[in-house]
Amino acid sequence: MPDPQSATKRETTDDRRIAIAAAARALVHEKGFEGLRTRDIAERVGINIATLHYHVPTKAELISLLAETLQADFRQQVVKRPRSHLSGAEQLEAEFVDHYELLTEHTELLDVVAELSQRASRDPALAQLLAPLRRNWQTAIAAIFETGRADASLKPDLDPQAAALVLIGALTSFRLSDDPSAENYNRMCDEIRRAFRNPSHVSGH
Amino acid sequence: MPDPQSATKRETTDDRRIAIAAAARALVHEKGFEGLRTRDIAERVGINIATLHYHVPTKAELISLLAETLQADFRQQVVKRPRSHLSGAEQLEAEFVDHYELLTEHTELLDVVAELSQRASRDPALAQLLAPLRRNWQTAIAAIFETGRADASLKPDLDPQAAALVLIGALTSFRLSDDPSAENYNRMCDEIRRAFRNPSHVSGH
Amino acid sequence: MPDPQSATKRETTDDRRIAIAAAARALVHEKGFEGLRTRDIAERVGINIATLHYHVPTKAELISLLAETLQADFRQQVVKRPRSHLSGAEQLEAEFVDHYELLTEHTELLDVVAELSQRASRDPALAQLLAPLRRNWQTAIAAIFETGRADASLKPDLDPQAAALVLIGALTSFRLSDDPSAENYNRMCDEIRRAFRNPSHVSGH
Amino acid sequence: MPDPQSATKRETTDDRRIAIAAAARALVHEKGFEGLRTRDIAERVGINIATLHYHVPTKAELISLLAETLQADFRQQVVKRPRSHLSGAEQLEAEFVDHYELLTEHTELLDVVAELSQRASRDPALAQLLAPLRRNWQTAIAAIFETGRADASLKPDLDPQAAALVLIGALTSFRLSDDPSAENYNRMCDEIRRAFRNPSHVSGH
DNA sequence: CATGAATGAGTATTCATTCAT
DNA sequence: AATGAATGAATACTCATTCAT
Numbered sequence: 001m002p003d004p005q006s007a008t009k010r011e012t013t014d015d016r017r018i019a020i021a022a023a024a025r026a027l028v029h030e031k032g033f034e035g036l037r038t039r040d041i042a043e044r045v046g047i048n049i050a051t052l053h054y055h056v057p058t059k060a061e062l063i064s065l066l067a068e069t070l071q072a073d074f075r076q077q078v079v080k081r082p083r084s085h086l087s088g089a090e091q092l093e094a095e096f097v098d099h100y101e102l103l104t105e106h107t108e109l110l111d112v113v114a115e116l117s118q119r120a121s122r123d124p125a126l127a128q129l130l131a132p133l134r135r136n137w138q139t140a141i142a143a144i145f146e147t148g149r150a151d152a153s154l155k156p157d158l159d160p161q162a163a164a165l166v167l168i169g170a171l172t173s174f175r176l177s178d179d180p181s182a183e184n185y186n187r188m189c190d191e192i193r194r195a196f197r198n199p200s201h202v203s204g205h
Numbered sequence: 206m207p208d209p210q211s212a213t214k215r216e217t218t219d220d221r222r223i224a225i226a227a228a229a230r231a232l233v234h235e236k237g238f239e240g241l242r243t244r245d246i247a248e249r250v251g252i253n254i255a256t257l258h259y260h261v262p263t264k265a266e267l268i269s270l271l272a273e274t275l276q277a278d279f280r281q282q283v284v285k286r287p288r289s290h291l292s293g294a295e296q297l298e299a300e301f302v303d304h305y306e307l308l309t310e311h312t313e314l315l316d317v318v319a320e321l322s323q324r325a326s327r328d329p330a331l332a333q334l335l336a337p338l339r340r341n342w343q344t345a346i347a348a349i350f351e352t353g354r355a356d357a358s359l360k361p362d363l364d365p366q367a368a369a370l371v372l373i374g375a376l377t378s379f380r381l382s383d384d385p386s387a388e389n390y391n392r393m394c395d396e397i398r399r400a401f402r403n404p405s406h407v408s409g410h
Numbered sequence: 411m412p413d414p415q416s417a418t419k420r421e422t423t424d425d426r427r428i429a430i431a432a433a434a435r436a437l438v439h440e441k442g443f444e445g446l447r448t449r450d451i452a453e454r455v456g457i458n459i460a461t462l463h464y465h466v467p468t469k470a471e472l473i474s475l476l477a478e479t480l481q482a483d484f485r486q487q488v489v490k491r492p493r494s495h496l497s498g499a500e501q502l503e504a505e506f507v508d509h510y511e512l513l514t515e516h517t518e519l520l521d522v523v524a525e526l527s528q529r530a531s532r533d534p535a536l537a538q539l540l541a542p543l544r545r546n547w548q549t550a551i552a553a554i555f556e557t558g559r560a561d562a563s564l565k566p567d568l569d570p571q572a573a574a575l576v577l578i579g580a581l582t583s584f585r586l587s588d589d590p591s592a593e594n595y596n597r598m599c600d601e602i603r604r605a606f607r608n609p610s611h612v613s614g615h
Numbered sequence: 616m617p618d619p620q621s622a623t624k625r626e627t628t629d630d631r632r633i634a635i636a637a638a639a640r641a642l643v644h645e646k647g648f649e650g651l652r653t654r655d656i657a658e659r660v661g662i663n664i665a666t667l668h669y670h671v672p673t674k675a676e677l678i679s680l681l682a683e684t685l686q687a688d689f690r691q692q693v694v695k696r697p698r699s700h701l702s703g704a705e706q707l708e709a710e711f712v713d714h715y716e717l718l719t720e721h722t723e724l725l726d727v728v729a730e731l732s733q734r735a736s737r738d739p740a741l742a743q744l745l746a747p748l749r750r751n752w753q754t755a756i757a758a759i760f761e762t763g764r765a766d767a768s769l770k771p772d773l774d775p776q777a778a779a780l781v782l783i784g785a786l787t788s789f790r791l792s793d794d795p796s797a798e799n800y801n802r803m804c805d806e807i808r809r810a811f812r813n814p815s816h817v818s819g820h
Numbered sequence: 821c822a823t824g825a826a827t828g829a830g831t832a833t834t835c836a837t838t839c840a841t
Numbered sequence: 842a843a844t845g846a847a848t849g850a851a852t853a854c855t856c857a858t859t860c861a862t
Contacts, residue, residue, distance in 0.1 A: 256842070544793055
């Protein structure tokens with residue numbers, strides 16, 4: 001059994017890589033992609049720069065690592081609760097709640113995704129790493145609309161893919177809006193409800 | 206009244222600043238904010254770096270200049286056609302067309318705005334420069350929804366400010382979507398029409 | 411008498427050192443002295459860098475080891491055939507052949523010797539290690555000229571030490587010449603023959 | 616007229632490049648190619664590293680510059696005195712004297728050429744830069760032998776190209792020999808005289 | 821013997837900015 | 842206004858060497 005004192009030193013590579021990715025993410029959030037410095041990451045992890053490069057050889061690989069851990073964290077966030085038993089409208093509500101949580105408690109995550117997405121338009125490798133993330137979300141949201149259309153809780157004439165584009169656009173852009181207050185978030189959600197809910201549907205509640 | 210001599214000179218200086226801003230914008234589009242180098246800007250304008258610094262003393266000021274010219278260009282784009290005589294639904298259509306033009310013919314503009322917006326969350330000075338740009342757009346779109354509600358071409362129960370958030374979100378996020386094709390743009394616009402148009406309204410056309 | 415257990419181990423260690431020296435030599439040949447990296451050596455031998463340092467503690471010692479194995483290989487090359495029964499002229503011929511073999515089949519050896527010799531002028535320790543190598547060769551060649559003078563197969567008025575300097579210079583510099591082709595090598599050997607052979611001597615063949 | 620005080624600062628690029636090349640040459644001589652550091656060069660020239668890179672952007676270009684200035688210095692050394700009126704044997708004597716001067720008073724030059732030549736075998740670009748240097752010397756020496764053969768001051772049966780190879784080899788290798796004393800140099804020259812002079816020629820002196 | 825992890829000192833190169841002319 | 846030259850501070854990355862296991 002390793003004593004906890006020495007745990008600071010001689011970490012396993014996997015642990016180190018996780019710590020490095022976390023530090024990198026925090027720094028991107030704080031200073032943006034342009035302000036990301038390997039030295040700062042090393043300092044935050046508490047290791048020498050050479051040690052950083054031992055675990056993650058190049059900055060490009062660091063960015064890939066960052067994108068990968070982001071993926072993992074998002075999956076963890078999104079798939080945590082099974083919702084197949086809920087109606088489309090109910091799942092839409094859950095989405096509002098989940099995204100609000102992301103917005104308020106995981107600002108870093110959203111911010112870094114935005115940062116990487118922006119960069120992805122100029123970096124094909126990054127684009128490829130980020131693609132599944134967006135695609136998964138888009139697919140999941142489209143599935144909600146599909147379900148809602150089938151169970152009549154949402155409007156029968158909606159186009160799931162298109163509706164997903166609108167919803168995701170509204171949700172992701174909200175944080176950059178003029179006044180991203182809780183009140184405005186709720187007003188926006190109301191508007192989305194009016195836009196997609198089936199007016200002739202009677203809720204079971 | 207300034208003498209014509211100095212007026213010419215002043216204009217030359219302004220021209221330089223405009224050229225510098227344009228070059229900076231093009232470079233931000235090409236290489237991102239992180240890849241923006243004063244030397245590259247000077248080279249593109251065809252002047253010495255020292256000369257660049259004569260006209261725009263610091264990089265921070267350069268970014269401000271960039272944001273300002275952006276503002277000007279957007280205004281030019283948005284306010285060019287008076288639309289007060291159109292119905293809300295028609296103005297919404299015009300917005301779809303205008304944004305598609307921006308999307309396909311002024312990619313640079315949208316991209317640089319996105320880049321600056323992202324950075325604005327960490328740079329209050331930039332945020333302040335960028336704020337009117339978003340606010341103007343938000344206000345203009347909200348006005349459209351207001352008009353549509355009044356003339357019954359759009360749904361009577363919509364919240365103009367919230368609807369504007371949704372629309373702007375959908376439009377600005379579209380370029381980062383999985384497949385930003387014209388077809389998908391049209392499907393998204395259709396969905397937005399279904400979401401906001403007044404179903405009981407009979408178009409005058 | 412050492413017990414066979416430790417003898418095996420000792421041999422293994424020596425084997426490692428030999429393998430390390432060989433890898434180092436190959437790398438000096440490929441990338442020059444300036445490109446010699448301990449990590450590359452370790453990789454080529456198939457061991458960890460820490461293991462390399464266990465066997466050869468410092469880079470300086472590695473270079474010494476390299477110089478020593480070079481010595482051994484040269485001896486093997488030069489002393490392999492006894493030639494005491496040959497005339498001086500015949501031994502000179504044998505030298506031409508031997509050096510050509512070195513030139514074509516042991517390029518690495520010659521190249522690394524050159525590399526080390528160059529460095530020796532700045533590193534007295536290395537100079538001392540390399541000195542016997544040159545001296546041995548110089549002595550051996552001088553002996554040939556001495557023999558040739560005695561048996562009248564070579565010119566009677568030559569100065570063995572000086573002639574050895576000329577011969578060794580010509581042979582070692584040839585590889586850096588403009589066109590080190592076989593034809594030029596033969597032309598050079600012809601010239602050396604004309605320079606040192608005794609014109610009034612009648613060959614026994 | 617610029618005051619000598621300020622002459623330290625704001626040098627013209629050409630002057631700086633010359634100073635940089637000279638410093639680089641001295642450092643290669645002192646520490647070898649492997650020990651050549653841009654920072655050391657800058658320090659010796661008395662400029663900032665960034666300034667060094669302003670004048671000579673990369674280390675590769677620095678090496679090219681080094682090779683070029685070497686060329687220039689050699690030309691200056693070799694072609695300084697016209698010798699067309701001398702006999703081949705006399706020109707050979709002049710060569711002995713010239714090379715001895717190089718050997719004793721321009722050690723740096725010879726050493727750096729050796730260093731670069733060694734490196735040239737792995738760096739084609741450098742090889743190409745160095746080629747004319749060797750070729751010019753080879754051609755000049757061959758011409759001497761040609762002249763000597765024609766004026767009967769040297770042996771009639773010598774092959775100028777081959778003899779040049781031998782001579783150049785002997786001269787260049789001498790500095791690496793066991794005991795590069797003046798006495799040994801003279802003995803070597805004597806041997807070369809015996810090898811190439813025409814024994815039946817009666818000197819005009 | 822062997823190795824994964826760690827590091828101090830360094831290595832070429834870059835960048836915004838300044839200054840003398 | 843314009844520019845060639847200069848620079849402090851940095852920036853990603855490297856290398857021989859050490860150490861705990």
